[in-house]
Amino acid sequence: MDDISFAVLGTGGIGRRALEVSQAKQGLTPVAACDRHGIAVDHEGLDVDELLAATEGNVASAADRREAADGRAATDGSREPRADGGGAVKQHGEQAGVVASAQARPTETPIEDTIAASDAVDAVLIALPSLEHDFIPEVAAEFADADYEGVLVDVLKRSRVIGLLDERADVFEESGITFVCGAGATPGFLTGAAALAAQSFVEVEAVDIHWGVGLKSGYEDNRGTVREDIAHLPGFDIESARDLSDDEIEAIVDEHDGVIEFEDMEHADDVLLERAGICDAEDVTVGGVLDVRNDEKPTTTTVDVTGRTFDGERATNTFELGDETSMAANVNGPALGYLKAGVRRNRAGEYGVFGPADLMPGF
Amino acid sequence: MDDISFAVLGTGGIGRRALEVSQAKQGLTPVAACDRHGIAVDHEGLDVDELLAATEGNVASAADRREAADGRAATDGSREPRADGGGAVKQHGEQAGVVASAQARPTETPIEDTIAASDAVDAVLIALPSLEHDFIPEVAAEFADADYEGVLVDVLKRSRVIGLLDERADVFEESGITFVCGAGATPGFLTGAAALAAQSFVEVEAVDIHWGVGLKSGYEDNRGTVREDIAHLPGFDIESARDLSDDEIEAIVDEHDGVIEFEDMEHADDVLLERAGICDAEDVTVGGVLDVRNDEKPTTTTVDVTGRTFDGERATNTFELGDETSMAANVNGPALGYLKAGVRRNRAGEYGVFGPADLMPGF
Numbered sequence: 001m002d003d004i005s006f007a008v009l010g011t012g013g014i015g016r017r018a019l020e021v022s023q024a025k026q027g028l029t030p031v032a033a034c035d036r037h038g039i040a041v042d043h044e045g046l047d048v049d050e051l052l053a054a055t056e057g058n059v060a061s062a063a064d065r066r067e068a069a070d071g072r073a074a075t076d077g078s079r080e081p082r083a084d085g086g087g088a089v090k091q092h093g094e095q096a097g098v099v100a101s102a103q104a105r106p107t108e109t110p111i112e113d114t115i116a117a118s119d120a121v122d123a124v125l126i127a128l129p130s131l132e133h134d135f136i137p138e139v140a141a142e143f144a145d146a147d148y149e150g151v152l153v154d155v156l157k158r159s160r161v162i163g164l165l166d167e168r169a170d171v172f173e174e175s176g177i178t179f180v181c182g183a184g185a186t187p188g189f190l191t192g193a194a195a196l197a198a199q200s201f202v203e204v205e206a207v208d209i210h211w212g213v214g215l216k217s218g219y220e221d222n223r224g225t226v227r228e229d230i231a232h233l234p235g236f237d238i239e240s241a242r243d244l245s246d247d248e249i250e251a252i253v254d255e256h257d258g259v260i261e262f263e264d265m266e267h268a269d270d271v272l273l274e275r276a277g278i279c280d281a282e283d284v285t286v287g288g289v290l291d292v293r294n295d296e297k298p299t300t301t302t303v304d305v306t307g308r309t310f311d312g313e314r315a316t317n318t319f320e321l322g323d324e325t326s327m328a329a330n331v332n333g334p335a336l337g338y339l340k341a342g343v344r345r346n347r348a349g350e351y352g353v354f355g356p357a358d359l360m361p362g363f
Numbered sequence: 364m365d366d367i368s369f370a371v372l373g374t375g376g377i378g379r380r381a382l383e384v385s386q387a388k389q390g391l392t393p394v395a396a397c398d399r400h401g402i403a404v405d406h407e408g409l410d411v412d413e414l415l416a417a418t419e420g421n422v423a424s425a426a427d428r429r430e431a432a433d434g435r436a437a438t439d440g441s442r443e444p445r446a447d448g449g450g451a452v453k454q455h456g457e458q459a460g461v462v463a464s465a466q467a468r469p470t471e472t473p474i475e476d477t478i479a480a481s482d483a484v485d486a487v488l489i490a491l492p493s494l495e496h497d498f499i500p501e502v503a504a505e506f507a508d509a510d511y512e513g514v515l516v517d518v519l520k521r522s523r524v525i526g527l528l529d530e531r532a533d534v535f536e537e538s539g540i541t542f543v544c545g546a547g548a549t550p551g552f553l554t555g556a557a558a559l560a561a562q563s564f565v566e567v568e569a570v571d572i573h574w575g576v577g578l579k580s581g582y583e584d585n586r587g588t589v590r591e592d593i594a595h596l597p598g599f600d601i602e603s604a605r606d607l608s609d610d611e612i613e614a615i616v617d618e619h620d621g622v623i624e625f626e627d628m629e630h631a632d633d634v635l636l637e638r639a640g641i642c643d644a645e646d647v648t649v650g651g652v653l654d655v656r657n658d659e660k661p662t663t664t665t666v667d668v669t670g671r672t673f674d675g676e677r678a679t680n681t682f683e684l685g686d687e688t689s690m691a692a693n694v695n696g697p698a699l700g701y702l703k704a705g706v707r708r709n710r711a712g713e714y715g716v717f718g719p720a721d722l723m724p725g726f
Contacts, residue, residue, distance in 0.1 A: 315685025322678025340725025362703025
């Protein structure tokens with residue numbers, strides 16, 4: 001495959017790690033990175049080391065998040081991406097976020113600026129905090145409005161967002177956008193594993209995804225992820241989690257002695273497997289254990305797919321991640337892998353909305 | 364995806380099971396099945412139950428195989444596929460092989476006849492015994508010569524065959540053929556699992572595939588597979604295995620008390636992973652244990668992928684098949700899954716040679 005140039009929207013934990021991982025991948029050139037403060041573009045390839053060093057500590061604070069949410073409430077359609085970056089940035093330059101990089105310049109229109117550079121951008125990884133269901137779909141719609149032709153990849157989690165994307169499939173197709181949704185770890189990596197493991201069976205009865213994440217050293221960089229996870233706890237939802245102060249988050253973490261268990265999470269693995277025809281969404285369960293005080297995983301990440309073979313046997317195929325693989329490795333490797341698959345589809349003229357399972361062998 | 368019509372070349376163990384498994388799959392309609400004796404075509408869909416019953420016991424005998432080999436040695440370019448069917452067929456009709464089915468008619472040109480029906484055939488599964496390295500590539504070349512446009516899928520095993528296919532990639536591209544090679548269990552299912560498991564890593568150090576097959580009740584139907592496996596034993600090669608009489612095969616089985624272990628097999632998982640950029644072929648090892656006297660697997664089928672993450676950890680991701688899944692389930696489910704993926708590529712205008720790992724997220 002020819003080389004692929006890509007941009008990252010958001011320079012928080014995921015965006016920055018995606019840039020870092022891409023350095024170790026063949027044929028991937030990061031040419032743009034932006035957040036709501038600015039944009040860095042270099043068609044020859046960004047200096048990732050400089051950008052990472054300059055944006056270290058890009059973490060959305062509660063105040064920053066509320067400010068962004070207020071801005072969204074009054075949106076006039078020109079909404080800009082909020083990055084995992086803002087008021088809380090440990091600034092290395094005079095301005096917050098990506099502008100701390102010597103390669104960046106301030107802008108109030110980062111999406112438009114990214115699109116303006118899009119002749120040389122094959123794919124855009126949307127690595128923005130997703131604390132409103134329609135946020136990613138609306139960012140994508142902005143790309144379509146601007147006639148972007150290429151691939152959009154996101155690492156969203158929530159099942160209901162897939163429906164919002166599917167509603168916009170026509171718009172993406174008209175623009176020439178191949179949208180690969182839910183392409184992180186779960187959904188994403190583990191969804192793909194479930195789709196593959198299903199290949200032994202003619203009927204899939206149950207998909208059980210159980211993840212373990214140890215996030216001690218990555219905690220600072222992944223507060224947005226922790227906040228999104230808390231929204232899955234009983235008594236919380238996306239809105240209430242978004243409004244938690246950092247102190248309130250810490251109090252919740254303390255209550256659980258740093259180890260939070262999740263059951264029956266609304267992870268889009270379910271609808272992504274259903275729309276690929278593999279099983280009913282209700283047959284998919286996702287749960288996990290997050291330990292923010294250790295780097296060791298509190299439990300091994302596994303995918304169990306139970307089904308019936310054509311010759312009448314019932315069995316369970318299993319996919320298991322080594323405990324030493326970090327969340328960052330398991331999100332960003334697959335995100336870039338799916339990005340590559342998306343670019344291939346896009347170059348062949350296949351547009352619309354694709355889930356991870358759509359980029360695997362058919363069921 | 365729209366419905367997919369497909370043909371099967373060969374009505375031995377794999378061809379017949381593929382027809383059976385397709386009955387349980389959405390959107391797959393078998394419209395043709397042929398062997399070197401005849402062809403059955405029904406664009407509305409074959410009556411698979413009738414065809415399976417009529418061709419029960421389609422197993423190539425040693426005499427049949429030698430006859431076919433002799434025919435090949437004197438080939439004039441009009442070579443016809445030898446199916447897993449011939450002299451040893453437990454004939455239900457007056458003629459051998461697929462012609463035993465009421466839906467079939469004799470023909471001396473089954474490939475041409477399949478191509479003649481190809482306006483209504485999206486894909487062809489090549490389920491022929493592969494006891495010469497160039498046999499599958501030459502069958503495929505015949506399809507290209509006849510300007511077949513569509514998908515060819517095979518379940519070949521040998522690494523060196525991939526190179527022969529790659530040499531013909533231009534021919535396939537000109538014809539409009541999307542050739543999905545090595546799309547059975549290993550290579551195929553387990554290659555795909557390795558490609559997916561690699562996504563945690565920026566460098567893959569080792570892929571270890573270890574399979575277990577219990578083949579008591581499937582032995583009669585899979586003599587061709589057993590013969591191909593014996594060719595991997597020390598002291599044997601494809602040529603010497605091809606020339607073994609059935610009695611000699613039984614003697615080898617007896618020597619091993621029915622349980623044969625294989626190490627360092629020449630399975631194309633290695634080159635298929637290398638050509639997808641995942642690791643060096645030499646880092647891939649394939650071995651397994653075949654028990655022809657029990658249906659229980661003598662060992663669990665596993666894929667271990669060991670690599671290094673971007674953040675410097677070393678880990679092993681594992682894919683494990685439930686012991687109750689038969690070889691037939693793990694060959695034919697993935698073969699049809701890759702067939703579906705191939706049709707999608709073909710319809711988008713992507714032609715040439717694809718391995719399983721090419722139909723997964725990029726690395």
